[in-house]
Amino acid sequence: MLNQKDETIDLHFHSLYSDAEDSPEQIVESLSQINKNKHIAAAALTDHNSLKGQVEFQIALKNYNKTQPLEKHIQEGIFGVEVTLEYSGLPVHILAYSFPESNESSPLNRFSYFSHIDILLLRKINDGQRERYHQELVLAREQHPDLEKELISTQEVIEESGEYYYECSDGKKGFNHTHIASAIAKKTGQPRKTEMFERGGPFYLGPNDAQFKKIPMGEGLPILKQFSSEVILAHPKRIENIFTRPGVERLIRQFAVYITGIEVYASIHSQDDINYYNYLTDKFNFKTATAGSDYHGNGKKLCCFQNHTFLPNTLPCPKKLT
Ligand SMILES: [Zn+2]
Numbered sequence: 001m002l003n004q005k006d007e008t009i010d011l012h013f014h015s016l017y018s019d020a021e022d023s024p025e026q027i028v029e030s031l032s033q034i035n036k037n038k039h040i041a042a043a044a045l046t047d048h049n050s051l052k053g054q055v056e057f058q059i060a061l062k063n064y065n066k067t068q069p070l071e072k073h074i075q076e077g078i079f080g081v082e083v084t085l086e087y088s089g090l091p092v093h094i095l096a097y098s099f100p101e102s103n104e105s106s107p108l109n110r111f112s113y114f115s116h117i118d119i120l121l122l123r124k125i126n127d128g129q130r131e132r133y134h135q136e137l138v139l140a141r142e143q144h145p146d147l148e149k150e151l152i153s154t155q156e157v158i159e160e161s162g163e164y165y166y167e168c169s170d171g172k173k174g175f176n177h178t179h180i181a182s183a184i185a186k187k188t189g190q191p192r193k194t195e196m197f198e199r200g201g202p203f204y205l206g207p208n209d210a211q212f213k214k215i216p217m218g219e220g221l222p223i224l225k226q227f228s229s230e231v232i233l234a235h236p237k238r239i240e241n242i243f244t245r246p247g248v249e250r251l252i253r254q255f256a257v258y259i260t261g262i263e264v265y266a267s268i269h270s271q272d273d274i275n276y277y278n279y280l281t282d283k284f285n286f287k288t289a290t291a292g293s294d295y296h297g298n299g300k301k302l303c304c305f306q307n308h309t310f311l312p313n314t315l316p317c318p319k320k321l322t
Pocket residue numbers: 082093234235
């Protein structure tokens with residue numbers, strides 16, 4: 001079905017359940033606008049280290065599909081997550097999916113199988129993330145020009161995260177930089193978007209400053225492989241910028257038993273990158289190459305929902321959907 005003209009897929013975007021601006025319902029509304037002109041054959045929400053938005057997203061998709069003729073349906077039941085693992089001290093993003101084709105059971109059964117990774121892996125990653133964002137909050141208090149006299153308490157930031165907190169292995173709540181940014185914005189009267197995006201994501205800590213527990217690829221990938229139908233190296237250009245192309249190739253070779261494909265079509269990839277990652281897909285005999293916008297909201301430049309021409313009309317991927 002993906003070989004028809006004017007069809008596209010987006011298997012990589014984020015919601016308020018991680019560090020983006022839209023609720024799952026709002027994302028489905030954005031998808032429905034695109035779907036008027038260009039059929040989105042498949043879509044997957046892939047929040048950072050969290051499965052909390054999955055059911056909400058599926059329900060919103062189901063409700064939307066009820067209003068559409070069959071040929072305009074967006075495929076339901078693709079569960080996804082973007083997992084942060086560590087390689088050579090640096091974060092590497094891995095997309096894990098559960099596709100409907102992976103087994104015959106109901107979406108609910110499939111989701112409960114997929115969600116094993118939550119306890120086994122995601123909450124452990126979130127322990128480290130919580131530590132990292134605590135460090136950021138401390139730095140934000142010290143360095144933010146408008147916070148000299150007013151202190152933002154940890155509790156204030158947790159309250160700011162509302163229902164969009166993430167869970168750690170001790171069952172306690174974690175917050176991220178968008179929640180810090182929101183709390184700062186509330187206190188200083190600055191617009192939230194400026195704080196969130198113009199400072200470039202995790203705004204006070206560079207990757208080399210951040211001392212917190214990370215889960216290495218060798219530990220995380222086997223868990224993802226066991227409970228997912230696809231384990232995809234996300235936007236490899238990001239690590240290529242650090243490790244170079246031979247370095248990325250070495251990484252893939254080292255973990256090729258766990259990785260099942262590459263996000264060949266990513267919003268940061270040039271045509272040359274797409275060609276290269278297609279070449280690697282063939283070289284490693286991967287059956288899957290995926291496409292994703294990495295949409296985080298209107299405030300972020302990587303918003304391909306408004307500029308999604310990089311998504312090819314015909315995709316070799318995911319091959320299981322053809
Ligand atoms: Zn990523």
